[in-house]
Amino acid sequence: MNQLPVFSVSDFVAIINQVIEMGQPVTCIKGEVSNFKISKNRWVYFDLKDETSKVRCFGTTMQLPMPIEDGMLVQIIAQPYLHHQYGFTLNIISIELSGEGTLNRAIKLLEAKLEKEGLFNEARKRLLPYPPTKIALIASKESAAYKDFIKVINARWGGIEIFVFDVHVQGSKAPNDIVKALETINTDFDFDAIVVTRGGGSADDLQAFSNEAVVRAVASSRTPTLVAIGHEIDFSLAERAADVRASTPSNAAELLVPDKNAELRTIKRAGVQLKKNMIDLITAETSRLDRCSEDLSVLAKNWCNRLREVIEQKITLLDSFNPTTVLRRGYAMVSKNGQSITGRTQLEIGDTLKVTLQHWDLRVKISEKVKRK
Amino acid sequence: MANTKKSYQDLQAELDSILDWFAQSTDINIDEALAKYEKAGKIIAELRAQVEKAENKIKEIKI
Numbered sequence: 001m002n003q004l005p006v007f008s009v010s011d012f013v014a015i016i017n018q019v020i021e022m023g024q025p026v027t028c029i030k031g032e033v034s035n036f037k038i039s040k041n042r043w044v045y046f047d048l049k050d051e052t053s054k055v056r057c058f059g060t061t062m063q064l065p066m067p068i069e070d071g072m073l074v075q076i077i078a079q080p081y082l083h084h085q086y087g088f089t090l091n092i093i094s095i096e097l098s099g100e101g102t103l104n105r106a107i108k109l110l111e112a113k114l115e116k117e118g119l120f121n122e123a124r125k126r127l128l129p130y131p132p133t134k135i136a137l138i139a140s141k142e143s144a145a146y147k148d149f150i151k152v153i154n155a156r157w158g159g160i161e162i163f164v165f166d167v168h169v170q171g172s173k174a175p176n177d178i179v180k181a182l183e184t185i186n187t188d189f190d191f192d193a194i195v196v197t198r199g200g201g202s203a204d205d206l207q208a209f210s211n212e213a214v215v216r217a218v219a220s221s222r223t224p225t226l227v228a229i230g231h232e233i234d235f236s237l238a239e240r241a242a243d244v245r246a247s248t249p250s251n252a253a254e255l256l257v258p259d260k261n262a263e264l265r266t267i268k269r270a271g272v273q274l275k276k277n278m279i280d281l282i283t284a285e286t287s288r289l290d291r292c293s294e295d296l297s298v299l300a301k302n303w304c305n306r307l308r309e310v311i312e313q314k315i316t317l318l319d320s321f322n323p324t325t326v327l328r329r330g331y332a333m334v335s336k337n338g339q340s341i342t343g344r345t346q347l348e349i350g351d352t353l354k355v356t357l358q359h360w361d362l363r364v365k366i367s368e369k370v371k372r373k
Numbered sequence: 374m375a376n377t378k379k380s381y382q383d384l385q386a387e388l389d390s391i392l393d394w395f396a397q398s399t400d401i402n403i404d405e406a407l408a409k410y411e412k413a414g415k416i417i418a419e420l421r422a423q424v425e426k427a428e429n430k431i432k433e434i435k436i
Contacts, residue, residue, distance in 0.1 A: 159426030164433045277395035
């Protein structure tokens with residue numbers, strides 16, 4: 001038997017780590033969580049086990065997609081490593097929850113935690129500009145959800161600038177992609193709204209949208225958000241944190257913009273209503289002016305009648321002063337040499353006077369003057 | 374009209390307020406009504422122009 005090399009413990013650990021690094025630098029393992037612990041709010045320790053085996057795992061709280069507890073089924077991507085003091089461990093790169101039961105439980109735990117923090121409060125919800133002119137769309141460009149959204153929005157409305165952020169919408173890369181897109185949009189752009197969408201799938205497929213980092217990024221977005229994940233029955237915490245939730249990608253487009261044909265009908269109705277209002281107004285004004293004109297005519301007529309009465313009274317008065325009228329009543333007018341007789345001194349016995357009657361002129365001589373007593 | 378382009382939502386609100394004015398005012402001044410009617414006509418034209426805009430523009434952003 002050949003002589004075996006003798007290593008120091010440290011050398012042995014270093015060599016084993018080299019062997020691991022060459023053979024299995026990164027590995028993906030699925031198993032049940034046990035002995036889950038968080039230390040100093042930062043470090044995460046648990047065992048990953050199946051029916052016969054278990055391995056120790058180590059990571060940070062930042063890597064937890066959702067709250068984890070014993071009994072949950074998870075799939076981790078990790079680097080196997082032999083620690084010089086604590087032995088064999090899997091250094092976690094990412095964790096995904098696995099199986100509907102585990103996911104539902106984790107989502108419930110996270111929902112309760114975020115609810116307590118107020119992330120889902122109705123008071124935080126903002127209205128989206130309607131319709132927007134510039135939007136960010138976070139989706140997978142190859143997905144049916146993307147195609148549905150674009151198809152419906154194009155059919156309903158025009159003139160919108162749509163900036164597409166092509167991201168993974170499932171799998172281990174999805175949460176990071178989505179968070180990064182949200183951060184970039186809020187830091188480097190100024191959009192009216194952000195739409196986050198993907199189509200339906202299993203609870204596993206949709207879990208990125210209940211990932212704690214994703215939910216927090218949606219809730220803290222400076223730009224208003226509209227999230228539509230899966231179908232009507234699907235549920236994600238990102239939708240609860242969003243300003244507006246749509247049931248499907250098509251519904252997201254419907255909520256985001258009006259239908260142009262319906263709008264044109266509304267505008268037409270408004271135009272017709274406006275014309276009717278104006279015609280009613282002009283008709284009312286014309287009637288008012290007609291009434292004014294009638295009133296004016298009656299006033300003028302009354303005034304003319306009154307004027308006529310006054311003139312007639314004056315004519316009657318004038319008529320009463322007419323000498324002919326006096327002669328008609330049997331009186332006579334006496335003159336001498338064309339002068340009216342106004343006093344006794346103008347008259348002498350023998351003078352010839354002119355006596356004017358209604359129809360006759362008489363020439364008479366004065367034969368006597370008698371003073372009336 | 375101001376140079377800054379109003380949003381569809383703002384124009385709609387402005388049109389609604391003019392229609393409300395016509396519907397609710399009891400003692401309408403005809404000069405004011407004509408001015409509002411003319412303004413509403415311009416708003417309707419602008420709304421129609423916005424609705425009939427041809428296409429959406431799609432641009433992909435790499436991150």
